[in-house]
Amino acid sequence: MSESLEILEELETVEAKIADQLSELSQAEELPAGFKVTESPFNSEDVDFKSSSWLLRVLQVQAWLNPDAELSARAAADNPMATATKLFAAIGATVPAICVSERSGSVQLTLAGAEHLAARLDTASQLHQQFLEALENLTPKQATAQWRETWDELDTDVPSSEPIKAKSDTWRISDFSGKASRGALNLNPSYQRGDVWPTRDSQKLIESILRGIPLPSIILLRPAKEAQRGGYEVVDGKQRLTAILRFIGHHPTALSVVKEFSKKHPKAEFEKLFATNYKKFRRVWKTEVGEALSDRKEAEYYFPFRLARHSDALGGSLAVVAGKYYHEILDTEIHVGEGQETVREVFEKSSEYKIPLIEYLDATPRQIHEVFHLYNRQGKHLNAEEIRNALFHDVDLVRLVLVASGDNRSIAGLAPYLPKEQHSQLKAIANCLDDYRFGAARYRKTKMLSWLLALLFQPSLKENNELVVKSTAKQIDALFEQIRSGHKLSDRRLLVELVADLERCLESHSAADCWNAAFKDDDRGAKWQELQLVASLLAVFLIGCVNTSAGEVLQQHRDELLAFTKSHPRPEKTQNKTQWAYIGQVALGIIATVGIDCSDLTTVLTEKYGTDCTPTLKAARALYRPRAQE
Numbered sequence: 001m002s003e004s005l006e007i008l009e010e011l012e013t014v015e016a017k018i019a020d021q022l023s024e025l026s027q028a029e030e031l032p033a034g035f036k037v038t039e040s041p042f043n044s045e046d047v048d049f050k051s052s053s054w055l056l057r058v059l060q061v062q063a064w065l066n067p068d069a070e071l072s073a074r075a076a077a078d079n080p081m082a083t084a085t086k087l088f089a090a091i092g093a094t095v096p097a098i099c100v101s102e103r104s105g106s107v108q109l110t111l112a113g114a115e116h117l118a119a120r121l122d123t124a125s126q127l128h129q130q131f132l133e134a135l136e137n138l139t140p141k142q143a144t145a146q147w148r149e150t151w152d153e154l155d156t157d158v159p160s161s162e163p164i165k166a167k168s169d170t171w172r173i174s175d176f177s178g179k180a181s182r183g184a185l186n187l188n189p190s191y192q193r194g195d196v197w198p199t200r201d202s203q204k205l206i207e208s209i210l211r212g213i214p215l216p217s218i219i220l221l222r223p224a225k226e227a228q229r230g231g232y233e234v235v236d237g238k239q240r241l242t243a244i245l246r247f248i249g250h251h252p253t254a255l256s257v258v259k260e261f262s263k264k265h266p267k268a269e270f271e272k273l274f275a276t277n278y279k280k281f282r283r284v285w286k287t288e289v290g291e292a293l294s295d296r297k298e299a300e301y302y303f304p305f306r307l308a309r310h311s312d313a314l315g316g317s318l319a320v321v322a323g324k325y326y327h328e329i330l331d332t333e334i335h336v337g338e339g340q341e342t343v344r345e346v347f348e349k350s351s352e353y354k355i356p357l358i359e360y361l362d363a364t365p366r367q368i369h370e371v372f373h374l375y376n377r378q379g380k381h382l383n384a385e386e387i388r389n390a391l392f393h394d395v396d397l398v399r400l401v402l403v404a405s406g407d408n409r410s411i412a413g414l415a416p417y418l419p420k421e422q423h424s425q426l427k428a429i430a431n432c433l434d435d436y437r438f439g440a441a442r443y444r445k446t447k448m449l450s451w452l453l454a455l456l457f458q459p460s461l462k463e464n465n466e467l468v469v470k471s472t473a474k475q476i477d478a479l480f481e482q483i484r485s486g487h488k489l490s491d492r493r494l495l496v497e498l499v500a501d502l503e504r505c506l507e508s509h510s511a512a513d514c515w516n517a518a519f520k521d522d523d524r525g526a527k528w529q530e531l532q533l534v535a536s537l538l539a540v541f542l543i544g545c546v547n548t549s550a551g552e553v554l555q556q557h558r559d560e561l562l563a564f565t566k567s568h569p570r571p572e573k574t575q576n577k578t579q580w581a582y583i584g585q586v587a588l589g590i591i592a593t594v595g596i597d598c599s600d601l602t603t604v605l606t607e608k609y610g611t612d613c614t615p616t617l618k619a620a621r622a623l624y625r626p627r628a629q630e
Helices: 005-026 053-060 074-079 080-090 111-134 140-154 174-183 199-209 240-247 252-264 270-277 278-289 297-302 316-321 343-348 367-379 385-389 397-404 420-436 441-457 470-484 492-511 531-548 550-556 558-566 576-593 598-609 612-623
Strands: 100-103 105-110 166-171 219-223 232-236 333-336 339-342 352-361
Touching: 005 053, 005 105, 005 111, 053 074, 053 105, 074 080, 080 100, 080 105, 080 111, 080 576, 105 111, 111 140, 166 174, 166 297, 174 240, 174 252, 174 343, 174 492, 199 316, 199 343, 199 612, 219 278, 232 240, 240 252, 252 270, 252 278, 252 297, 270 278, 316 333, 333 343, 333 470, 339 343, 339 367, 385 397, 385 441, 385 470, 397 441, 397 492, 420 492, 441 531, 441 598, 492 531, 492 550, 492 598, 531 550, 531 576, 531 598, 550 558, 558 576, 576 598, 576 612, 598 612
Parallel strands: 219 352
Antiparallel strands: 100 105, 166 352, 219 232, 333 339
8 A cells, every 4th residue: 555545544534533523512512601602513424624614614613622813714715725724823733834735626634734633622522521520510600711721731731752761669658758857858849739638638548558558659750950869859649648747747847846846945845745745745835835736727837637536447456546646556556468567667667568659750840841741631630830830940930929929938948039028028919919819729829920920021923023822821931931041030139129010010000999890800890800900910010110109100090091991891702812912902001091101111121121022012902803893
């Protein structure tokens, strides 16, 4: 069989798959908010790849593909080749031109184009199912937001052929606790979520260990920078390890807290009691420190917890450990494998009970990125911000954004160069973000600040000054990549000034009574939606660059701004192109309303931050269409 015939047969196979996928999406009944119902649902046999009509079928369901910009059926009829090429550009094809070809007077898919479209449809079908599952517990609006966020996460995937070193092993619990006590096990890398396990879940984990039930694999990462020191970061299993270390009283944070208070109360013998008699420790703590150790406080300090008093899992020979602390059951024998061991042997010594381990070795930031995507696909649902925090954790600005947003409170660990007087500015920024009420879960505030900074300091233009339409995730990543390569924002002295500028921006924006309720949100204006918020914050930051009294400027033009924002509600469609256009229109419109000249902005921004965002905003504004024209 000739090579061309093999390719043709393979193409026909992929096209048949595409036809089935398109038909399935066209018949979807539950749709994300803002979607239009497909006017004429179709079957797979209605998709004709021998003419240009396949393109019209794709456009019927294009919203499910989450393209950067919506394409019209009229444009496809007038110029199918140009529209098909734009379609592949909008769904992420690296070289759109090789995805289609003109044959027999019609536009047809090449094998490369068919494979790319089929892969995109695979993802669309998967996310369609996830959307339907989300509707069981969420409102349509919430499920839609989750659907869009997942697409954004997938947009950060960066394939690589670079080999990754990894190995499988098993460790005893004492191996993990020993590394933790030596500071060689980082339980809280910046990309990890906060501790969310309630005490009952932690108790259940310990019950499993006491019953000899094997635990799932712990996934550790040894970053390249830690290769010589033997340090590890916990990628998956943080909650399990936290529960274990808390239970046996070996969590590093708890030990640090106890040591600190031992210095303040030397006669209390806190360190000795913590290690040998936690019950008595609690009583002495209340007397000396004046603080009752509630469940919430113990979780905050990572102090030990007792086993559940009443648990079906702790029956038979394990009934004696119910309701007890670790120090009370050290010599209790339990079944482990084919024999018996004491509880102390299982948790502190050489034991037959081991935990499976996957260890990634000498990993670079780019490899960390790939590892996270791998586990995202296998059920570990880390979002774009969590992945980004890992990928760019070496960038000072990334760590600064984490503390400025309030998503990570470790100023000393992430931004030690900031003077203490600026700590209050960081708190003010975080408080303002909380007050906007657009959501705080899973680094939403970090995303908002990162998006704002990427719009300010990362140009997105072609050589002819046309806009390069990037997703929010790609725009943010581009900024952090640029800082790695050389950017004024790699200078910590400038980051100190940036904190002051951000604090002034958010305080001015929050205090200003000039945002129409319909502009802030689709309901009563009691909270903000992200798109309107970032567009208006961008404008206020720029105003503050040329006038440090930005709040006063906004109030002086209150009536004009209320009218302007009332006439610019959130667009119904939220493709990347629409978002860019809206941001450009709103940001430049607010600036013009208060009488700021863009040439003044160019001078200030270039001199201070080494870049000017106004050309990008102007290129974005050129794409703007009022809501009625969408």
